[in-house]
Amino acid sequence: MKGNFSKFGAYYRYKLRSMRTLTILNSIFALLSYPLVMTLMIFGTNLSVKMEAMYEIENYHKLPEYIDLKASAGMVQSLAEAAVVICFLMLAAMFLMNYVFISKAFRWLYKKSVVDMDYSLPVSDDTRFFGDLLASLTGSLVPHLGAIAVGGGLYWLLPFEGMKAPSDEVAALFGVLLQLVFTGVAACVMFMGICLLVMSCCGRVVESRIMPFVANAVIPIIHVICIINLTQGLYGYGYNSDYEYMSIGTTSPLGLLFATMLALVNAGYLEDFFVPMLRPEIMIPLIIITVGCFVGAYLLIRFRRAERVGSPYVYSGFKLVMPSVVIFSIVALFAVALLPSSGKIGELRASDVVGPIAAMVIITFIIYLIMELISGRGFAKFHRTIGRYALTVAVSVGVCLMLYFSQGMGFASLVPDVDDVDSAEIQMYVLGDDYDGCPEIQGVEMVSDEDISRLIEVHESLPKKDRNLRGEYNFNVEYRLYGGSIIHREYSVTREEYIAAMNRILTPEVFLRDQLGRYIGTLAYDNTDRLKDYRITYIRRVDDMKAEIEADLPMEDLVAALKKDAEMVSVDLLNSKEYENIRMGFDVVYKPVSGNDTPRDPYLMTYIDLWEWQENTIELLEQNGAEILLDY
Structure with a gap:
């Protein structure tokens, strides 16, 4: 030893x-x-x-x-x-x-x-x-x-x-950079593993120079294209959803870098960033695949014969693998472009597909012939080359169609677990000429486990299939997961389902967050200590911009009055046609009294739709000189 x-x-x-x-x-x-x-x-x-x-x-x-x-x-x-x-x-x-x-x-x-x-x-x-x-x-x-x-x-x-700059911001930046550099190290190790695995099948300098880079490029391309095929035409799949794309970080170094950049963009603030590589659902497959590449390379090298060095590939099966992978990536790319996003294959017209299909056949055939020449086969048995090419294209088309018609292999009905959700945003609105005064939620962020759990329960109760509704009543939800990814779903529902969902979701807090807007709503519930640093300097009616008065009203007083009025909120109250509302505008200035750091934007302008039944708020504004007219 x-x-x-x-x-x-x-x-x-x-x-x-x-x-x-x-x-x-x-x-x-x-x-x-x-x-x-x-x-x-x-x-x-x-x-x-x-x-x-x-x-x-x-x-x-x-x-x-x-x-x-x-x-x-x-x-x-x-x-x-x-x-x-x-x-x-x-x-x-x-x-x-x-x-x-x-x-x-x-x-x-x-x-x-x-x-x-x-x-x-x-x-x-x-x-x-x-x-x-x-x-x-x-x-x-x-x-x-x-x-x-x-x-x-x-x-x-x-x-x-x-x-x-505050030291905590510098520390947050350093933490982000530290996560990024070690993600780069992990990508380097995985890159070396894939290169060695591919090189263990190559027997000449040309193949060992080209094929490792081809493999590292093709793997993330195929991964992304397969996800697009899975989600294309998927009912309810939101344009902002990228949860499925985070899995690309497990299969290739370029994919890992892509997933990391995606998480960084979604984070918004440095303090919220958490590199995907450290999440178990990314880390475990990443480690398994990386170790698997080195183990696979070890076994392939262990059983290869030295006398095969000089041949294009030391394993004959590899002559079929690389051309097939490259051809599949090209066919899948054409499939994404040709297959209708609605999920209805009957919408395809022959005049729209003949040209692209002909281009696909020509391109893939030329590339297949080039790879055949590189592998040293030549054209001695050209009919076999034609057969292998036709079989490769047929299998590639079959896989693409299977992914397209699979309804996302469960992605359509995917609802995250409450423990995986950092925050969620709900939007419910009514479109069309038949708008009947149903209450709406323009965009409210939920952060508490109780609110998120209730939202998930409502989401689970909604049908996850297209029922050819007219799209008047809409339910949109966006989950931000701890790993930095986003699940975005959009559904058209019936009026009864809309009202039932609104009854579950609408609470005084949700109503007030929607009424105040994202930033002030966050101050009202999540950062009340900073709320006292804001004062209203101007109050105006949006329907009459001349009706503007100067004020010196603490923002926390307005929020307190709104909170008191919001206690009586209900779907029936908002659905009632007996009450009018008016849009009010406020200029808000940051005047620190709590010792907090100055925010990024110390000047705000916010608007709220003030309802006739919000008597405490109306009384407060009138005491400060505002003229509230609800019979306009």
Whole structure:
């Protein structure tokens, strides 16, 4: 055992030395990424702090010291912008270097001139495989991890005490960046696994150079196209839904980066961001697939024959796999473009599909012939090539149609569990000429487990199939999950179902959140401490913009009156035609009294539809000089 270990160590060091030049180059790329950006950030922040310290001096902008600092800050900012561009380029270079390391370490898989030399070394197959793998991982990932460590260490040198930006925002930004960089590391490891798995089937330099990149590109493309085929024409599927697309982060490195960027866009605020890779539903399949790639590569290499090196592929089955995968991706792409989004295949007209189908056949046939030539088959048995091509296209079309007619394989009836939902937004509205005064909810965000649970119960009770309704009564719901994804569903319902759902969902809080709007509604219920910092400075009637008065009314007083009036809200009350309403506008200014930080926008303009039965609110506004006329 000790002898085997010593042989492994010697072989591992030998492989590291053989890749020393690549490791040095990768280290240079790493130093020009995170450390460079953080260094310039430190210089720029220090200059900003020194400039801000001079703001209290009269005519500070004329001081020579300030002018010099401003010039230096401009230069550093310009360098920092260039450093960010350089950082992204270096990260892309380090990502590609993963393939270079794997290709260099496992050159005996495809390079006939060195296969005999490498196999002649006095090491076992296991020592050769794991030594090459560990050496390539070391040369590729250690510089990357070192750059993360150096960049993280430089973060603590930032002058937090003097920074204008709140330290909690800087900490949130650092937390997001930390999640992103380790997501990048995971993507690199998965990329190397897929490359090695594909290379283990290749026997020539050309195939080993091209096919790993083809596989890494085709996998996420096929994944996305299959999801589109699944959800195309799916009843109730909302345009903003991306929950299904998050699964792309489990099957490929490019997919993982795509899912991460999608979660970052959906987060809204840095504090809300949580990288998908850390969610169990993404992490577990990601680890299994990544480990499976390395295990599959080990088994394929273990049972391959060295004398097959020099052939296009060392396994004959791989000659069929890669062309089939590429052809399927193209056929699926045409299927997405041709199949009607309504889900009704009968809407297709021959004049609309003949041209695209002919283009698909020509394109796929040419690509199939090219891949046949690359594989070394030639045209000796051309009739078999035609047969394999026809079978590949037929199977691809069949799979696409199966996905299209599967009703999303359960996606249509998908309702999330309350424990997975961070927040939900409900919208209920009536369209058409037969509008009968039914109450509406224009868009209310729910955050409490009780409200979300009640909403999910209503959602589960609605029919999940198209009943060819006229689309007058509509129920839209959007769930934001903790993993950063969104489930969006839209249904047309009957009037009876609409009223039943409204009776379950409409509460005084839901009504008032809808009446106040998203931002003020959040202050009224989720951030009451900050609410006292806002005051109403102007009150106006929207129907008569001249009826505007100046006021000095605490926003919390208006919210308190509205809350008291909302206690009597019901569907029957809102559905009653006995009551009129009027739209009122308010200018709101942030005047801190609680010691809270100044918000991003200290000036607001909000509108509410004030109902005749909201007597407490009307009385409060009239006491402050507003003229409320509900008989207009």
